[in-house]
Amino acid sequence: MHTLYGNAPSGNCWKPAMMLHARGLPFRWIEVDILKGESRTPGFLALNPNGRVPLLQLPDGRTLAESNAMLLHLGEGSAWIPSDAYLRAKMYEWLFFEQYSHEPYIATVRFWVKHAGKAEEKKQEIVERTARGYAALGVMERALGASPFLVGERPTLADIALYAYTHVAPEGGFSLDDYPAVRRWLDRVTSVQGFVPMPFFG
Amino acid sequence: MHTLYGNAPSGNCWKPAMMLHARGLPFRWIEVDILKGESRTPGFLALNPNGRVPLLQLPDGRTLAESNAMLLHLGEGSAWIPSDAYLRAKMYEWLFFEQYSHEPYIATVRFWVKHAGKAEEKKQEIVERTARGYAALGVMERALGASPFLVGERPTLADIALYAYTHVAPEGGFSLDDYPAVRRWLDRVTSVQGFVPMPFFG
Numbered sequence: 033m034h035t036l037y038g039n040a041p042s043g044n045c046w047k048p049a050m051m052l053h054a055r056g057l058p059f060r061w062i063e064v065d066i067l068k069g070e071s072r073t074p075g076f077l078a079l080n081p082n083g084r085v086p087l088l089q090l091p092d093g094r095t096l097a098e099s100n101a102m103l104l105h106l107g108e109g110s111a112w113i114p115s116d117a118y119l120r121a122k123m124y125e126w127l128f129f130e131q132y133s134h135e136p137y138i139a140t141v142r143f144w145v146k147h148a149g150k151a152e153e154k155k156q157e158i159v160e161r162t163a164r165g166y167a168a169l170g171v172m173e174r175a176l177g178a179s180p181f182l183v184g185e186r187p188t189l190a191d192i193a194l195y196a197y198t199h200v201a202p203e204g205g206f207s208l209d210d211y212p213a214v215r216r217w218l219d220r221v222t223s224v225q226g227f228v229p230m231p232f233f234g
Numbered sequence: 235m236h237t238l239y240g241n242a243p244s245g246n247c248w249k250p251a252m253m254l255h256a257r258g259l260p261f262r263w264i265e266v267d268i269l270k271g272e273s274r275t276p277g278f279l280a281l282n283p284n285g286r287v288p289l290l291q292l293p294d295g296r297t298l299a300e301s302n303a304m305l306l307h308l309g310e311g312s313a314w315i316p317s318d319a320y321l322r323a324k325m326y327e328w329l330f331f332e333q334y335s336h337e338p339y340i341a342t343v344r345f346w347v348k349h350a351g352k353a354e355e356k357k358q359e360i361v362e363r364t365a366r367g368y369a370a371l372g373v374m375e376r377a378l379g380a381s382p383f384l385v386g387e388r389p390t391l392a393d394i395a396l397y398a399y400t401h402v403a404p405e406g407g408f409s410l411d412d413y414p415a416v417r418r419w420l421d422r423v424t425s426v427q428g429f430v431p432m433p434f435f436g
Contacts (some may be wrong), residue, residue, distance in 0.1 A: 081373050082335060094320060098334075101326035108319065117310065118296060124303035132300075132333045133284060171283050 054226030256428030
């Protein structure tokens with residue numbers, strides 16, 4: 033059985049839980065309290081030297097970090113990964129876009145505002161990151177105005193990766209009012225077969 | 235023929251140039267001066283709504299953004315991607331690690347210091363990002379103390395992705411003195427078949 037070390041409110045941790053569920057793979061969830069530093073203990077660093085959740089432990093005990101690497105690994109051989117080479121490449125593009133241009137802004141602002149109580153302390157940085165978060169939403173809006181899912185007509189790993197923090201963006205103060213295609217897409221993703229809401233636990 | 239829009243000193247732009255070369259694919263390079271805002275013009279935004287280089291245009295005219303998505307696309311069917319599912323997953327892990335935990339620190343500090351003339355303006359942020367850059371080098375040192383390449387015995391796309399900005403980290407003020415396994419690995423990567431130095435052009 034797989035073991036998933038995660039933090040319940042984390043979108044990054046929801047991603048592999050969602051995919052394990054969608055693939056019908058039973059797994060054990062071990063809650064890691066990142067606010068208490070539980071992802072930086074010597075024991076946890078032995079599992080993931082980068083000190084982050086999620087951390088996936090395979091049935092044979094080997095470990096894998098990085099939520100989008102888990103999506104690619106768990107999604108192999110399924111319809112979540114397009115068989116067309118170009119569509120597959122575009123799916124990769126969105127996975128890296130998510131980690132570079134979306135998560136550091138939308139997820140980080142939400143974390144500071146909602147979970148870490150740092151809305152005041154990080155005030156100026158939140159202003160800057162919020163602008164970049166809206167830029168990411170603009171890129172998504174443009175794509176989702178042209179196709180029902182991020183990579184064409186069918187859901188892929190890209191939709192799971194981007195759903196994670198987009199649907200909770202308002203918790204970080206983002207308004208989705210000007211992003212109607214994104215809002216329709218968020219609804220659409222919840223209807224995809226295998227979808228489970230976030231948080232998976234808790 | 236492929237067309238690659240890139241900025242010569244950029245490690246992210248070197249990655250797909252290196253892989254096109256390694257796969258024996260001829261391509262056209264179009265230099266984009268990011269300091270002059272050439273990646274944010276209306277014409278360029280029509281190619282990449284996220285306003286970044288590199289941007290790869292396939293022989294049929296379709297486009298692909300995100301350097302590591304290009305590596306995965308161009309590397310398909312080659313020995314640069316491990317055939318073993320777990321090693322392949324670990325390669326994905328490093329590709330996301332590079333974009334989330336390495337590039338925003340090591341590449342960004344180098345860009346500010348060496349290319350954008352912002353060493354003074356960004357002084358405090360450089361201190362913070364330098365610490366995180368060293369943390370990323372520490373994760374690499376640990377892995378490269380255990381195996382010659384990031385994912386085991388053979389070079390993979392992960393080595394290309396991490397070589398890009400690690401080998402120019404000193405240009406951003408990083409010292410590799412305490413990272414002997416990283417230094418040996420940097421030498422090792424230059425001996426891999428198909429390797430070309432950075433910058434590819436210029």
